[in-house]
Amino acid sequence: xxxxxxxxxxxxxxxxxxxxxxxxxxxxxxxxxxxxxxxxxxxxxxxxxxxxxxxxxxxxxxxxxxxxxxxxxxxxxxxxxxxxxxxxxxxxxxxxxxxxxxxxxxxxxxxxxxxxxxxxxxxxxxxxxxxxxxxxxxxxxxxxxxxxxxxxxxxxxxxxxxxxxxxxxxxxxxxxxxxxxxxxxxxxxxxxxxxxxxxxxxxxxxxxxxxxxxxxxxxxxxxxxxxxxxxxxxxxxxxxxxxxxxxxxxxx
Numbered sequence: 001x002x003x004x005x006x007x008x009x010x011x012x013x014x015x016x017x018x019x020x021x022x023x024x025x026x027x028x029x030x031x032x033x034x035x036x037x038x039x040x041x042x043x044x045x046x047x048x049x050x051x052x053x054x055x056x057x058x059x060x061x062x063x064x065x066x067x068x069x070x071x072x073x074x075x076x077x078x079x080x081x082x083x084x085x086x087x088x089x090x091x092x093x094x095x096x097x098x099x100x101x102x103x104x105x106x107x108x109x110x111x112x113x114x115x116x117x118x119x120x121x122x123x124x125x126x127x128x129x130x131x132x133x134x135x136x137x138x139x140x141x142x143x144x145x146x147x148x149x150x151x152x153x154x155x156x157x158x159x160x161x162x163x164x165x166x167x168x169x170x171x172x173x174x175x176x177x178x179x180x181x182x183x184x185x186x187x188x189x190x191x192x193x194x195x196x197x198x199x200x201x202x203x204x205x206x207x208x209x210x211x212x213x214x215x216x217x218x219x220x221x222x223x224x225x226x227x228x229x230x231x232x233x234x235x236x237x238x239x240x241x242x243x244x245x246x247x248x249x250x251x252x
Contacts, residue, residue, distance in 0.1 A: 003210035006040070007217060008047055012062035012204035014168045014245045019043040020217040022236030023210075032235045039236035046229075046240045047206075052194050056112065057174035058204040059197055063110055064131055064170070070162040071144060073128040074153035080125065087115055087126040090150055095130075095198075097147050107135055114177045114195040129177055131159065168244055169226060222246035 004025060010017040021043030024036040049055055073091070081087040091113060099109040110133045117126050134140060145154055159165050164173040178194040217239050219225055227242040 002213060004213040005211045005215055006043075006208060007211045007215065008043070008206070008208045010047055010049075010058070010204055010206045012058040012060075013064075014247070015058070015061035015170075015242075016219075016223075016245060017047055017240075017242050018217045019046050019238060019240040020211065020215060021238035022213075028235075035233045035235035038233060039231065039238040042231060043238035043240065053171075053174045053178040056178050056195055057170050059112060059201055060131065060170040060174055061168065062204045063201045064112075064133065064159065066160040066165060066168060067158045068134045069130075069132050069140065070157055070159045070164065070173070071128075071130045071132065072155040073130070073148050074151050075126065076151040076153070079150040084115055084117065084126060087128070091115065091128050091130075094147055098132075098143065101143060101147075102135065105135075108200060109133065110198050110201055112177065112195055112197045112201075116179070131173070131177075134158070167224070168247070217241055219243040220245065 002025075004023060005020055006023050007018070007020045009019075021040045022036045023040055024033040028036065049058065073094070075081065075087075081090065095109070095111060095113070102109040112131045114129050115126060116129065117124050141156055144156060145152075148154055159170075159173065162173070164176045166172055219241055223246060224244040225241065226244065228240065230239040231237065
């Protein structure tokens with residue numbers, strides 16, 4: 001049977017985006033080609049991930065669990081940097097020290113970081129949010145508090161206790177980190193480059209393969225469907241589905 005469709009999947013941990021659409025073939029008439037191209041264009045749009053939060057979400061889902069850590073680091077008045085680049089340097093120093101300690105105990109550090117700036121009555125205040133892979137809980141808490149010497153307002157919690165988590169697609173957390181969703185931030189919030197990541201993160205996996213014309217995409221048994229869409233015209237069709245794979249074993 002002719003492989004007239006294309007299946008494209010993007011897998012990031014439990015989070016999967018999948019789309020299957022009809023492709024135009026060399027022997028198609030102009031009318032058939034136009035109709036099929038409409039389906040393939042709509043299908044490809046679903047996996048463009050043009051928004052910053054969508055890209056951040058994929059990296060979060062591919063690398064972190066709900067019991068990894070969400071950290072907020074703030075500055076005391078006497079240590080508050082006046083420039084974002086100075087704050088980012090201090091954060092980089094902190095992460096290097098944390099990484100070196102992890103290496104010393106035979107562990108690794110993975111993170112996604114961002115710097116936010118809020119405007120208040122006392123001027124603009126820089127602070128940082130970080131997502132890191134959890135180590136030994138008590139050691140993590142003590143070490144983070146000992147390494148962050150530029151303020152004692154430090155908040156550390158498991159991601160699922162952070163207030164920015166509903167399920168393992170990490171949508172709310174990604175939107176918060178990239179400022180797409182921050183209910184606590186005033187309208188005067190100043191943006192900049194939203195986020196960055198450690199180099200050792202696992203890259204979300206993208207696959208594209210030709211499939212038979214009668215192929216359709218479905219979520220595996222036990223999956224939780226987040227979104228789906230299906231359209232067809234006289235000569236073509238596309239089906240899109242976003243879902244969470246069955247729950248992974250949670251590391252304690």
